[in-house]
Amino acid sequence: MIEHTQTDVRFPEETLKQVREIISRYPEGRQKSAILPILHLAQNEWNWLSAPVMDYVATLLDIQPIEVYEVATFYTMFNLEPVGKYVLEVCRTGPCCLRGAEQLIEHIENKFGIQVGQTSPDGMFTLKTVECLAACGGAPCLQVRLKREGGIHKYYENLTPEKVDGLVEKEWV
């Protein structure tokens, strides 16, 4: 599952400043608390968490690499293998399914000729299903991490297959 493909892993100076600020939020000796925020920064920098990236995070926090691995593999937001430019994370939980999530997932699968978990041949889109995104009032919904907006996961709500087609053409390019 964990691949060793990246070398020379290092945050830009600006991000390192952010890392130091994040660590300062926790009491002395409790720098391990910063692991999730820093893994988010790492994922936004490299798109996925390779073993070298996780090892690098361990050095930043002065903890053992295994402590990073066990966290990165527990939380579902972290990609442990390469993904497409845009990862479409479609909610598959009950409330969204009451309003057409299953049809939406099927539409995206057919559109790109891929199945859940796979990446489109052009490397643009990875389709994932996720559990409840706390947006049931705007069901069905999906989220996409936008690197250009600092790694914010943007929520797209009240979706239809047509709306997804429009987003593929205009928003996720």
Add this chain to the structure above:
Amino acid sequence: MAIKILTEHINKPGIETFEVYRQHGGYAAVEKALKKMTPDEVVEEVKKSGLRGRGGAGFPAGMKWGFLAKPEGKPRYLVCNADESEPGTFKDRHLMAHSPHTLIEGMIVASYALGAKTSYIYVRGEMLYVIRILEKAIAEAYAKGFLGKNILGTDYSLDLYVHPGGGAYICGEETALLESLEGKRGNPRNKPPFPAVSGLYNCPTVVNNVETIAAVSWIINNGGEEYAKVGVGRSTGTKLISACGNINKPGVYEIELGVPVEEFIYSDEYCGGIAGGKKLKAVVAGGSSVPVLPANLITKTASGENRLMTYESLSDGGFATGTMLGSGGFIVFDEDQCIVRNTWNFSRFYHHESCGQCSPCREGTGWMEKVLHRIEYGHGHAHDIDLLVDVARKIEGNTICPLGDAAAWPVGSAIRHFRDEFEWHIRHPHEATRKGAVYRKEAVLV
């Protein structure tokens, strides 16, 4: 016009900024608490208010605060649980995204009451945009002297930070959340010790839901007794209900506890009735974990009384004929929805989210998902229904944290109230798996 305690100003333009929030009376509770009240007096007001934890359990907030140990030389922490992940629940996201200062003001007052010098808001990682909104608002509060050293010139100092999760439903359980905040996997801890004695970094800690903390400012401004006048009996105050599913107006509604369920579903002020003029089939009233009820039992109790949106009324009849208010995630099913399919969907959710520590939950959730899947897809056996009941019973009460119960209840209740629908799937697999086929039992439709 019903009273709005949390959302009165939520639609005012610019309410997410300090200036506008302040113009509408914001931060008055911080001034009052820090300058005119002792921490114990703040705790006392919250006790008087009868405010109950809004995350789902409904435990009295003042009492929880009262349990906080205060050993010499150890810091105490307040942690806000904003890891909103319970299917059907999206009220905290709504409140934080639109009016972040409502939460921040409550955090300052509550931290003062508990003697916390550092507090954290643990927000689920998916809501990074909400984290940005909160961080911006926190920076404003620092700049205006409401956070940091010697707040408003008093002796009280507080640092407030936002901490992102990483995508794990289990971290909504308070001890799993603390593990996660310490940088570990979100495995719930054995209790005791309770967080009030040994929580974050082994220090005394209170963990409260967003909505609970947000209500504190109003209580301080108006008094606990005034708050207790709102609502019915032991269900005091207002509650944010996030309504979703097959209704005309999905969204977040602040209701005074005590609104009749029927009014909540059909009134234009709230859900606006069932979408497409269809009939109501079932409701999951408090997030996916609480028992599902058929239409006839959600609007009336078994004894024929009108059911109200209160902790007590919704649980009237116990699990035999009642449910729970839970987190306020109100999921409505119309007559075209399949209970078996939804139960399978929820089981898949709990299987996916089980942390894996306790065997009954780790294994049992997977078994339930598999058995429900085969029933839904036309491969069920006659004994599968009893098997599901058996597995659910063996998970319930046999795990470290309540996720096991939460996984067992939807299955147990679906079979209790819709057993004939499960039997129909097993007896008529060809018909049941036909696209769009739905079992209808007129008696439970309203």
